Amino acid sequence: MxxxxxxxxxxxxxxxxxxxxxxxxxxxxxxxxxxxxxxxxxxxxxxxxxxxxxxxxxxxxxxxxxxxxxxxxxxxxxxxxxxxxxxxxxxxxxxxxxxxxxxxxxxxxxxxxxxxxxxxxxxxxxxxxxxxxxxxxxxxxxxxxxxxxxxxxxxxxxxxxxxxxxxxxxxxxxxxxxxxxxxxxxxxxxxxxxxxxxxxxxxxxxxxxxxxxxxxxxxxxxxxxxxxxxxxxxxxxxxxxxxxxxxxxxxxxxxxxxxxxxxxxxxHASCRHTHPAIDLALSLRADPANPLRPEQVRKIRVGGYRSVVAITDDPSPASVYAAKFSLQFCVALALVKGRAGLAEFTEQTLHDPAIRTLMERIEVKLDPEVDAAYPECWGTRMEVTLAGGDTLTVRTDYPKGDPENPVAxxxxxxxxxxxxxxxxxxxxxxxxxxxxxxxxxxxxxxxxxxxxxx
Amino acid sequence: MxxxxxxxxxxxxxxxxxxxxxxxxxxxxxxxxxxxxxxxxxxxxxxxxxxxxxxxxxxxxxxxxxxxxxxxxxxxxxxxxxxxxxxxxxxxxxxxxxxxxxxxxxxxxxxxxxxxxxxxxxxxxxxxxxxxxxxxxxxxxxxxxxxxxxxxxxxxxxxxxxxxxxxxxxxxxxxxxxxxxxxxxxxxxxxxxxxxxxxxxxxxxxxxxxxxxxxxxxxxxxxxxxxxxxxxxxxxxxxxxxxxxxxxxxxxxxxxxxxxxxxxxxxHASCRHTHPAIDLALSLRADPANPLRPEQVRKIRVGGYRSVVAITDDPSPASVYAAKFSLQFCVALALVKGRAGLAEFTEQTLHDPAIRTLMERIEVKLDPEVDAAYPECWGTRMEVTLAGGDTLTVRTDYPKGDPENPVAxxxxxxxxxxxxxxxxxxxxxxxxxxxxxxxxxxxxxxxxxxxxxx
Known part of the structure; x- marks a missing residue:
């Protein structure tokens, strides 16, 4: 048959x-x-x-x-x-x-x-x-x-x-x-x-x-x-x-x-490849014990898979549309505004000095471990060095909204x-x-x- | 530039x-x-x-x-x-x-x-x-x-x-x-x-x-x-x-x-590959000196290019649609009716004894010379053996309606x-x-x- x-x-x-x-x-x-x-x-x-x-x-x-x-x-x-x-x-x-x-x-x-x-x-x-x-x-x-x-x-x-x-x-x-x-x-x-x-x-x-x-x-x-x-x-x-x-x-x-x-x-109203990093930034900002504030940040190293680096490493986006593909912008936006929705991607936020200053402290690079798990996992590792010298490290394997990390x-x-x-x-x-x-x-x-x- | x-x-x-x-x-x-x-x-x-x-x-x-x-x-x-x-x-x-x-x-x-x-x-x-x-x-x-x-x-x-x-x-x-x-x-x-x-x-x-x-x-x-x-x-x-x-x-x-x-x-209202043969049949039928009549035909050999043989060699089509892809039917139809338009492809002609009888005398084969000129020329050679033993041979390189053989x-x-x-x-x-x-x-x-x- x-x-x-x-x-x-x-x-x-x-x-x-x-x-x-x-x-x-x-x-x-x-x-x-x-x-x-x-x-x-x-x-x-x-x-x-x-x-x-x-x-x-x-x-x-x-x-x-x-x-x-x-x-x-x-x-x-x-x-x-x-x-x-x-x-x-x-x-x-x-x-x-x-x-x-x-x-x-x-x-x-x-x-x-x-x-x-x-x-x-x-x-x-x-x-x-x-x-x-x-x-x-x-x-x-x-x-x-x-x-x-x-x-x-x-x-x-x-x-x-x-x-x-x-x-x-x-x-x-x-x-x-x-x-x-x-x-x-x-x-x-x-x-x-x-x-x-x-x-x-x-x-x-x-x-x-x-x-x-x-x-x-x-x-x-x-x-x-x-x-x-x-x-x-x-x-x-x-x-x-x-x-x-x-x-x-x-x-x-x-x-x-x-x-x-x-x-x-x-x-989030940005390229999907920026989402795991935005999720991490928002989780650090919302930490009930130690909410991260932009002025505490000395350095943020974002380690992503290949597409994160290839598509979203843009330290200086020139338009609102380009900002949606800039990991530096998206992470800074999330930390400063606490959101990265449609309403947050505007000409105003694009030129916001607090966001622009923070963006200069953000670096995007390939993380071999994160990359090895791609494309099954669209993950990211984020390492934040604080002004006082302490370091926070967080990692996610799935952006929020994936079935493995469902949104309520x-x-x-x-x-x-x-x-x-x-x-x-x-x-x-x-x-x-x-x-x-x-x-x-x-x-x-x-x-x-x-x-x-x- | x-x-x-x-x-x-x-x-x-x-x-x-x-x-x-x-x-x-x-x-x-x-x-x-x-x-x-x-x-x-x-x-x-x-x-x-x-x-x-x-x-x-x-x-x-x-x-x-x-x-x-x-x-x-x-x-x-x-x-x-x-x-x-x-x-x-x-x-x-x-x-x-x-x-x-x-x-x-x-x-x-x-x-x-x-x-x-x-x-x-x-x-x-x-x-x-x-x-x-x-x-x-x-x-x-x-x-x-x-x-x-x-x-x-x-x-x-x-x-x-x-x-x-x-x-x-x-x-x-x-x-x-x-x-x-x-x-x-x-x-x-x-x-x-x-x-x-x-x-x-x-x-x-x-x-x-x-x-x-x-x-x-x-x-x-x-x-x-x-x-x-x-x-x-x-x-x-x-x-x-x-x-x-x-x-x-x-x-x-x-x-x-x-x-x-x-x-x-x-x-003609049939597959394009049947057209050169229909053209030849119609020209023989319309010959002012010796118009060919179906009852004179002992044998017709149609020599075509590869697609003529591959697609239109069908001695016994079962439907009107199939008849449009049967070279035997198309040539017999043209000789009997003097036309192969939309009005000629009907259930009636499909079962017309005069057409069916003539179809049995029609043979389709590859003509190497005709085939060598394909696809630039969609030609056909036709050899008609008459009841008296005489043979008529005609050939065309382009079906009627091609720019090289324009229709008025x-x-x-x-x-x-x-x-x-x-x-x-x-x-x-x-x-x-x-x-x-x-x-x-x-x-x-x-x-x-x-x-x-x-």
């Missing part, structure tokens, strides 16, 4: 998995993913690239099927496009290390648009999102790391996750889900070349991936066929788009474990409040309440408060 | 080329491309995959910006999607050998939607289409043949052509055109894997390519940025999506020659009439008249007769 085609195995998993099959902690975790996504989307809604995409969607017009985080309602496809773009622009959305996928920004907009349009329940949505994460994480793991050389995994692999989640919400049967996955894969796109210019394509990628996955599912619902072996087929996704791949990752323990729990959250729900709620502090307090708190009680929602067509406004 | 980036060179060409720069024969030829496209699109409009895509577009809704070949009007993006899908389903659309691109089905829907929405002139449309063909042919040539191993050139490379044509119609300046090309390339998709299942993805590819190219141009108009070296960049289209490439093909004689003239038209405008008009014989005669003839006088149209927003109906 030969193994079923990968799409078929995934389709069976998608069709058969019900909300009732999810362990309680998966349900709770998925709701936090939704909240975290919503925060990123609302925080990004007014950024220029998102404004442009929203304007275009408005000009195109469409039936009022789903809500936009930028306000108003539009067609399900346009909602997926705009919301998918909006949630990837402030760089605070979730990340899965093994597949290098930011799943929320692709899976959730597609799922939400389908759920709103078709009036599905909160439980349906939770199950669909957990399934969508699972599907794209598996495909991303199968093609990692070689696929990532050229391709933006979040967009390419994410398209499958969007189709899986949307297909689940449409109630597609196994055969139709195979076609949906097939036509998701044959639309998969998103090259890294844009990064050379810092171009806006990054948000187009995620918006389009959400839209394309939803499109594949909606067409499959009508009987539109696609390739049945899009992953492993001779002219399919694996062979065409990755130098090496491990197909077994797609089905390994499929249905036994929910990989959404492997998801990491970003608490309260902290994610706090992050959400910070990301949405431009909203009226009442609406912000109602969002938190709604998302954390998502399983109680009977009909998502009526989900968003205040009519058409998220 | 280094050469400008490829996108910049193309953008400059797109911006600077005006209708007035086109030689008269390019204008005439482009109009024939439009007519041929329209015939394919109208002939395919009611096919199941197109019906499904159209239904979905209807459900999504949209402003009435452009006409659908399936009837009615919708948003520019949806029009590009539906019309792009419709024009690739009856397999009679044009083909460019060197780039392996069917340009019409991607470039024209995107251009037409932009032109209708913005009320551009017929001259603007003609120039944009000629430019769009040029751009995608060049990119396709640069990545041929290796790209074609996995990728459907028409969709992937076609996306650039759609963006180029739409960008021209939007009046984008060089810098914006660079961004449009960048975001076209980063959306490029379409894997051949669907062919294993004969899935409907083929039409999704062309519809999406038209839509994605138009989307890239519309976003660029708003200032949305993209990668500036999408073709040759280290993580761009060439490196990611083709094993080998020749970047010089992109700019070789750019602006000096209009590659749209290299386009081939399909006259009158023949393409005849093909259009056959493809649209389900339409009222008045509408059909008006279409012909309108397209052949396209340069007279002042405002394409008002182009289609009978209001919203193509």
């Amino acid at each position: 030969t193994a079923p085609a990968l799409s078929q195995a995934l389709a069976r998993f998608i069709e058969r998995t019900r909300y009732e099959d999810l362990p309680q902690e998966v349900v709770s975790f998925t709701k936090l993913c939704v909240l975290d996504w919503l925060g990123s989307a609302l925080a990004g809604a007014d950024q220029p690239p998102i404004r442009m995409i929203r304007e275009l969607a408005e000009e195109m017009g469409g039936a009022e099927q789903a809500a936009l985080v930028t306000g108003g309602r539009t067609s399900a496809l346009h909602a997926a496009l705009v919301n998918g773009a909006a949630s990837h622009v402030v760089e605070l959305d979730d990340i899965h290390k093994a597949s290098i996928i930011h799943a929320a920004t692709v899976v959730i907009p597609a799922a939400l648009a389908a759920a709103e349009w078709r009036g599905r329940s909160g439980r349906d949505l939770i199950a669909a999102i957990a399934i969508g994460y699972d599907v794209c994480f598996r495909i991303g793991e199968a093609v990692s790391p070689s696929h990532y050389r050229y391709w933006h995994n979040t967009a390419t692999c994410g398209t499958f996750g969007a189709a899986a989640a949307a297909g689940k919400l449409l109630g597609l049967a196994e055969e139709s889900l195979v076609h949906a996955l097939g036509n998701a894969g044959t639309q998969a796109a998103g090259l890294w070349e844009f990064i050379e210019d810092g171009a806006m394509s990054k948000q187009l990628h995620t918006g389009k991936a959400a839209m394309n996955g939803l499109l594949a599912a909606l067409l499959a619902e009508k009987g539109f066929t696609g390739p049945t072996r899009i992953l492993e087929g001779g002219r399919g996704f694996f062979h065409a788009m990755s130098e090496e791949f491990d197909a077994s990752r797609v089905t390994e323990r499929l249905g036994e474990t929910f990989k959404i729990r492997e998801n990491s959250f970003k608490i 729900a309260e902290e994610l709620i706090g992050k959400f409040r910070l990301m949405t502090d431009h909203l009226p307090v009442g609406r912000r708190e109602r969002h938190i309440e709604m998302v954390l009680q998502l399983e109680e929602a009977a009909d998502l067509a009526q989900f968003w408060p205040e009519g058409s406004r998220i | 280094t050469a400008p980036a490829l996108s910049q060179a193309l953008a400059r060409f797109i911006e600077r080329t005006r209708y007035e720069d086109l030689p008269q024969e390019v204008v005439s030829f482009t109009k024939l491309c439009v007519l041929d496209w329209l015939g394919s699109a109208l002939a395919g409009a009611d096919q199941p995959p197109i019906r499904m895509i159209r239904e979905l577009a209807e459900e999504m809704g949209g402003a009435e910006q452009a006409a659908l070949v399936t009837g009615g009007r919708t948003s520019a993006l949806h029009a590009a999607l539906v019309n792009g899908a419709a024009s690739h389903v009856v397999e009679l659309d044009d083909i460019h050998k060197a780039s392996i691109i069917h340009a019409a089905t991607v470039v024209i829907p995107a251009a037409l939607a932009a032109a209708e929405w913005r009320g551009r002139s017929g001259r603007d449309l003609i120039a944009a289409i000629a430019i769009g063909y040029d751009v995608c042919f060049r990119i396709g040539e640069a990545v041929s043949p290796s790209h074609y191993r996995y990728w459907h050139n028409t969709a992937t490379c076609g996306t650039f052509g759609a963006a180029a044509a739409a960008g021209k119609l939007l009046g984008l300046a060089e810098e914006s055109l660079v961004h449009a090309l960048g975001n076209a390339g980063t959306q490029a998709a379409g894997l051949w894997e669907f062919i294993e299942d004969g899935a409907m993805s083929k039409q999704l590819h062309t519809g999406k390519a038209a839509m994605n190219g138009l989307l890239a141009a519309l976003l660029a108009e708003k200032g949305f940025t993209g990668p500036t070296r999408i073709l040759e960049g280290g993580r761009g289209f060439f490196h990611a999506m083709s094993e080998e490439f020749d970047a010089s093909r992109v700019t070789e004689r750019l602006g000096e020659t209009f590659k749209i003239r290299e386009n081939s038209f399909k006259i 405008a009158e023949e393409l008009i005849g093909k259009f009439r056959l493809m649209t014989d389900h339409l009222p005669v008045g509408r059909r003839e008006r279409h012909i008249e309108m397209v052949l006088q396209l340069e007279e149209a002042a405002d394409l927003a008002q182009f289609w007769p009978e209001g919203s109906r193509i």
Whole structure:
């Protein structure tokens, strides 16, 4: 007996998995993913690239099927496009290390648009999102790391996750889900070349991936066929788009474990490689016995893995964006301000003399022991020499928000409040309440408060 | 001085080329491309995959910006999607050998939607289409043949052509055109894997390519940025999506020659590899001195190049679709019916005893001389042994419709009439008249007769 085609195995998993099959902690975790996504989307809604995409969607017009985080309602496809773009622009959305996928920004907009349009329940949505994460994480793991050389995994692999989640919400049967996955894969796109210019394509990628996955599912619902072996087929996704791949990752323990729990959250509004050092700085500052104050610091030596040194050793960042990739800035910011959230990365902090003075005392270097544990552990060692000559040494193996160093729900709620502090307090708190009680929602067509406004 | 980036060179060409720069024969030829496209699109409009895509577009809704070949009007993006899908389903659309691109089905829907929405002139449309063909042919040539191993050139490379044509119609300046090309390339998709299942993805590819190219141009108009070296960049289209490439093909004689003239038209409704043999059969049948009649035939030996033998040697096709890939059927059909158009490939002809009897006398084999000239020449030698013992030998190097064996405008008009014989005669003839006088149209927003109906 030969193994079923990968799409078929995934389709069976998608069709058969019900909300009732999810362990309680998966349900709770998925709701936090939704909240975290919503925060990123609302925080990004007014950024220029998102404004442009929203304007275009408005000009195109469409039936009022789903809500936009930028306000108003539009067609399900346009909602997926705009919301998918909006949630990837402030760089605070979730990340899965093994597949290098930011799943929320692709899976959730597609799922939400389908759920709103078709009036599905909160439980349906939770199950669909957990399934969508699972599907794209598996495909991303199968093609990692070689696929990532050229391709933006979040967009390419994410398209499958969007189709899986949307297909689940449409109630597609196994055969139709195979076609949906097939036509998701044959639309998969998103090259890294844009990064050379810092171009806006990054948000187009995620918006389009959400839209394309939803499109594949909606067409499959009508009987539109696609390739049945899009992953492993001779002219399919694996062979065409990755130098090496491990197909077994797609089905390994499929249905036994929910990989959404492997998801990491970003608490600090900077490059992920700066996070372990920020965590250490904050822990020293918050030490109840001996809280570290900036003026006590004579020297800080930060020992990181290779990417920390290669990407974040910048003693003199020239812009707020560059500051997010400066370990010196991030550590000094954390020690001076006690936070490194969206609100802390500003022109003001960039030129704050207290921060700049402290930055001069911070040195970044490779720590061979920390590096040996990479990439399984994204760790950092920090050695602080005090003015009096004493030395404090601390170390972490995982940035806060990794599954091994989980962030508490309260902290994610706090992050959400910070990301949405431009909203009226009442609406912000109602969002938190709604998302954390998502399983109680009977009909998502009526989900968003205040009519058409998220 | 280094050469400008490829996108910049193309953008400059797109911006600077005006209708007035086109030689008269390019204008005439482009109009024939439009007519041929329209015939394919109208002939395919009611096919199941197109019906499904159209239904979905209807459900999504949209402003009435452009006409659908399936009837009615919708948003520019949806029009590009539906019309792009419709024009690739009856397999009679044009083909460019060197780039392996069917340009019409991607470039024209995107251009037409932009032109209708913005009320551009017929001259603007003609120039944009000629430019769009040029751009995608060049990119396709640069990545041929290796790209074609996995990728459907028409969709992937076609996306650039759609963006180029739409960008021209939007009046984008060089810098914006660079961004449009960048975001076209980063959306490029379409894997051949669907062919294993004969899935409907083929039409999704062309519809999406038209839509994605138009989307890239519309976003660029708003200032949305993209990668500036999408073709040759280290993580761009060439490196990611083709094993080998020749970047010089992109700019070789750019602006000096209009590659749209290299386009081939399909006259017969079958696999292109059967066309030279059909041409020969029709010429023997139409010989004014000695018209060949089926009952005179004792034996026909068809000598082809390798693909003729590999793909079209099928003495007993089981379906109408399979019959289009059976050289025995195609040659017998041509001799019995005197035509091999859309109307001739039917269940009736498939089981016609006269055709079946003749098929038994037809043999397909490799002709080393013909094969040696392939792929520059798609030739065939045919040797007919008559009942009386005499032998007729004929040979062609290029199927009818290749630039080396051009089809007359009158023949393409005849093909259009056959493809649209389900339409009222008045509408059909008006279409012909309108397209052949396209340069007279002042405002394409008002182009289609009978209001919203193509």
